[in-house]
Structure formats: structure tokens, C-alpha cells
Amino acid sequence: MPLPYYVSPEQMMQDKAEYAKKGIAKGRSIIAMEYEQGVLLVADNPSASLFKISEIYDSIALSGAGKYSEFENLRKAGIRHADLKGFMYSREDVTARSLANGYSQTLGTIFSQEIKPLEVEILVAQVGELGRQNEIYRISFDGSIFDERGYAAIGGKSEALQAFLKERYKGEPPALQAALVLCTSALESMTNQKLPLEGIEVAVLDRTRPGRKFRRIPAGESRLLLS
Amino acid sequence: MSLTPDDQGSSFFDYLMRQRPDLVPSGRVWPAVSSQPDDNRMAPLQPLPHGTTVLAVKYRGGVVIAGDRRATEGYQIAGRRMDKVFKIDEHSAMAIAGAAGPCIEMAKLFQTELEHYEKLEGVQLSCEGKANKLGQMIKANLPMVFQGLVVLPIYVGYDQKRDEGRIFKYDITGGRYEESDYHAIGSGGKDARNSMREHFRKDLSEADALRIALLALYNAAEEDVGTGGPDLVRGIYPTAKHVSAAGIKDVEEPQIATVYATLIDARKREN
Numbered sequence: 001m002p003l004p005y006y007v008s009p010e011q012m013m014q015d016k017a018e019y020a021k022k023g024i025a026k027g028r029s030i031i032a033m034e035y036e037q038g039v040l041l042v043a044d045n046p047s048a049s050l051f052k053i054s055e056i057y058d059s060i061a062l063s064g065a066g067k068y069s070e071f072e073n074l075r076k077a078g079i080r081h082a083d084l085k086g087f088m089y090s091r092e093d094v095t096a097r098s099l100a101n102g103y104s105q106t107l108g109t110i111f112s113q114e115i116k117p118l119e120v121e122i123l124v125a126q127v128g129e130l131g132r133q134n135e136i137y138r139i140s141f142d143g144s145i146f147d148e149r150g151y152a153a154i155g156g157k158s159e160a161l162q163a164f165l166k167e168r169y170k171g172e173p174p175a176l177q178a179a180l181v182l183c184t185s186a187l188e189s190m191t192n193q194k195l196p197l198e199g200i201e202v203a204v205l206d207r208t209r210p211g212r213k214f215r216r217i218p219a220g221e222s223r224l225l226l227s
Numbered sequence: 228m229s230l231t232p233d234d235q236g237s238s239f240f241d242y243l244m245r246q247r248p249d250l251v252p253s254g255r256v257w258p259a260v261s262s263q264p265d266d267n268r269m270a271p272l273q274p275l276p277h278g279t280t281v282l283a284v285k286y287r288g289g290v291v292i293a294g295d296r297r298a299t300e301g302y303q304i305a306g307r308r309m310d311k312v313f314k315i316d317e318h319s320a321m322a323i324a325g326a327a328g329p330c331i332e333m334a335k336l337f338q339t340e341l342e343h344y345e346k347l348e349g350v351q352l353s354c355e356g357k358a359n360k361l362g363q364m365i366k367a368n369l370p371m372v373f374q375g376l377v378v379l380p381i382y383v384g385y386d387q388k389r390d391e392g393r394i395f396k397y398d399i400t401g402g403r404y405e406e407s408d409y410h411a412i413g414s415g416g417k418d419a420r421n422s423m424r425e426h427f428r429k430d431l432s433e434a435d436a437l438r439i440a441l442l443a444l445y446n447a448a449e450e451d452v453g454t455g456g457p458d459l460v461r462g463i464y465p466t467a468k469h470v471s472a473a474g475i476k477d478v479e480e481p482q483i484a485t486v487y488a489t490l491i492d493a494r495k496r497e498n
Binding site for chain 2: 049051054055056076079080083084086087088
């Protein structure tokens with residue numbers, strides 16, 4: 001009987017991490033940033049219909065970088081989780097923290113137990129109401145979860161993006177226009193070329209909206225904002 | 228959407244049926260039925276709160292949907308402030324007659340259903356699609372009907388493709404029928420329909436449609452003990468919503484109070 005090859009757990013984890021990182025780095029970047037009235041999400045996305053940013057619940061949005069099919073499954077699972085919780089208890093009981101923990105568990109379990117880890121990195125954002133703070137969670141392919149302040153970036157050259165934003169994002173959350181300018185210039189600095197507005201997906205969680213806070217900003221409107 | 232047989236689909240109602248049948252109004256597990264025929268007779272249900280008369284009237288730019296505020300338990304009044312007209316999404320509303328508990332639960336479930344679909348698919352269901360989905364949910368409620376828990380809605384929506392308001396009525400088996408002008412259901416439904424038949428014309432204005440709807444509720448309350456008229460002592464009036472291209476809009480209580488004040492004055496003069 002042939003013996004199975006022995007691979008040390010360290011080696012296996014390292015290989016999986018490398019594989020996942022490579023997959024995510026191939027993709028394009030997404031930025032979440034706090035602005036005056038909530039949270040702005042900007043994605044480098046040439047498609048006008050295959051979205052990388054999605055509404056999850058009243059004040060919660062999700063975006064994901066990496067493999068689209070894997071992100072889509074996580075997105076649907078998140079919406080089901082949120083809607084079920086809101087239906088069972090109350091709309092205000094659906095929180096980004098519980099959702100982010102759920103994603104962290106799922107990604108962590110798949111990373112350690114499956115042969116192929118998920119090649120996705122996700123951001124869960126919640127706009128704070130009634131004086132509460134905004135929340136931005138970044139969840140990595142291995143399930144590690146980070147609580148971010150001010151801004152967060154995933155996908156592509158996310159570390160370089162974080163560094164770029166760290167230099168320029170200072171103090172109080174900027175107005176929507178300033179935040180959008182900063183996000184697009186950050187994305188452009190990574191690709192070293194001007195991005196057409198049609199190739200940027202923009203959405204906001206706006207705390208001044210009644211009910212559902214999520215709103216997509218179409219290219220025409222971002223053009224007006226940026227001019 | 229994955230096309231494999233184990234696909235989860237985009238319906239919250241189906242998801243709930245699979246994952247948490249205990250949360251679906253009709254999915255609760257009831258005591259097993261005995262094999263002795265005599266044991267199968269149900270113990271008489273305690274009277275449950277019931278909603279009574281609700282109606283909808285079309286006008287030039289949309290639909291007005293209204294309902295009285297009374298809930299009854301047998302011959303007792305269970306509630307004077309019950310709201311039976313529910314906003315479902317930005318362009319539709321439903322009003323319910325029947326057992327109050329399952330009614331409210333169904334309205335909440337239908338709201339979640341439409342929002343869930345919109346988030347998963349990235350687009351809203353069509354007006355027709357929403358009406359059909361509600362029919363399926365009522366059909367799933369059929370076992371509850373045999374226990375005496377009837378839930379019957381009127382559903383109104385603004386069809387953005389056709390550019391008109393639409394009214395749908397249902398039967399207990401989930402059968403879906405479209406009404407072209409107006410409809411009323413509930414214990415005073417017949418009286419309300421009679422009243423509307425006298426006053427309805429095509430292409431009404433928004434204000435006239437509201438007046439006809441409120442008049443029909445008033446007339447129904449005069450003939451039917453289950454229907455509550457305007458309660459001038461406590462200041463409780465029927466509720467109404469306009470569903471039009473601009474979205475859904477609550478009719479403010481002072482406006483309803485004014486309509487009733489004029490109506491009652493006219494009645495007094497006639498007598």
C-alpha cells in the first residue's frame with residue numbers, strides 16, 4: 001500500500017495562504033471610507049452590472065475582492081442571515097459585528113478544513129446612527145478579522161493602498177466629495193492611469209436617509225460630484 | 228443564480244420554509260390527528276382578534292387603499308386602533324382582513340420577501356411577480372384556513388411598466404384576480420362595495436378617490452357590527468395610503484378627519 005505523502009501542517013497552511021493571497025492580489029481594489037454622513041464604498045470595477053458592493057441590511061453594506069463566484073455565495077449567505085435575524089427579532093438587532101463574526105467563522109473553517117481556501121477578502125461596513133460610531137470590519141481569506149477606523153482597503157495592492165490613504169486621511173471624516181476624490185486618486189495611483197468614472201463602482205451608507213441607508217451613486221452623479 | 232437542483236433561490240419565504248418552518252405562519256407543527264374519527268373534531272377555538280373591512284379604489288395616477296381600525300373577538304371589540312393597511316415596499320401596499328395575528332405576520336413576511344429578492348437579485352420584482360408571490364404565500368396558508376385562521380389580503384401596487392395602479396384580490400386557495408376599478412373585503416366588504424359601486428367613476432382625482440373610499444368605510448360601519456366608523460370621541464379615524472408613481476404616501480390623519488367632518492355635516496343636513 002503506498003503511503004500518503006507527509007506534509008507538515010505549517011507547510012500546508014503556508015501553501016494555502018500563498019495560493020489565496022495570489023488569487024486576491026490578481027483582482028482589483030476596493031476602498032471603504034468614513035465621510036461626514038456615513039460610509040463611502042468605492043470599487044475599481046469595469047462592469048456596470050456585476051457589482052462588488054452590495055446592500056445587506058438597513059445600515060449594513062458588504063464588498064468583496066477576489067473570486068466573484070465565491071464572493072457572491074458569501075454575499076447571499078449574509079443577506080439570508082440578516083433578513084432571518086431581522087424577521088425573527090427586530091430590524092435594529094441586525095448588526096455588522098455579528099455578521100462579520102459569521103464571515104470570519106466561515107472563512108476560517110474553510111481555510112483550515114478544505115483543500116482549497118476561498119480567494120476572497122471582504123469588508124463589512126455599518127453606518128452609525130443616533131451618535132453611534134461607524135463600523136468597518138475587514139475579514140481576510142483565513143478568517144482573521146480586523147476592526148478598521150477611518151478607512152480600509154482590500155484586493156489588488158491593498159497594502160500600498162492602505163499606506164497611500166494613511167498619509168492623506170487625517171482627522172475628522174471629510175465631506176462626500178473630498179472622500180470620493182481621495183478614493184479615486186488612491187485607486188488611480190495604484191494602476192498609474194486615469195480611471196473612467198464608468199469603471200468605478202460607488203455606493204454610500206448615508207445616515208440621513210430614512211429606512212434603508214444604502215444607495216448606489218451612478219457614474220453620472222459621481223461626475224457631477226467630482227466636477 | 229446557480230442552476231443546480233440544490234440551489235437556494237431568491238425567495239425568503241422558501242428559505243424560511245426549508246430552514247425555519249417554525250417561523251412560517253403555516254409551517255407550525257400541530258398535534259397529530261387521531262385515527263378515531265370522533266377525536267378529529269377540533270376543540271372550538273377561543274375567539275381570536277379579527278380585522279374587518281379593508282378596500283382599495285383606483286384613480287387617475289394610482290390607487291388609494293384604506294381600512295377601518297376595529298378588531299373584534301367574537302362579539303367583543305378587541306382593538307380600536309388596529310392598523311390593517313401595510314406599506315410593503317416603495318410602490319405597493321396591502322390591507323388584510325381575517326385573523327389578526329397571522330395577518331400581521333404575513334404582511335411582515337411579505338415585506339421581507341420583497342426586500343430579500345431585491346437585495347439578492349439586484350432588481351425589484353415586477354408588480355405582477357409580487358402579486359403572484361403573495362398568492363403562493365396565501366396558498367401555503369391553506370392548512371390554517373381549516374383551523375379557522377383565514378388570512379385574506381387586497382394587494383395594490385403601482386406598475387411602473389404599464390404606468391398605472393393595480394388592485395389584486397385573492398381567495399383562500401391563493402387564486403389571484405385583478406380588479407379593474409375598486410374592491411373591498413372583510414365583514415363589511417359587501418356594504419363597502421355597494422357604496423363604491425354608486426360613486427365610482429373612471430379617472431377619479433386623488434381627493435375624490437379618497438372621499439369615496441372613506442365614505443364606503445363609513446357606510447360599511449353603519450351596516451356591519453364588525454366595522455368601526457370614525458371614532459369622534461377618541462379621535463380615531465380609518466387609515467389610508469396613496470400608491471402612485473411617486474411612491475407610497477400615508478394620508479395624514481387631519482385630512483381624513485376633514486373628509487369625515489364634511490361627510491357627517493352633509494348627513495346631518497339631509498336628516
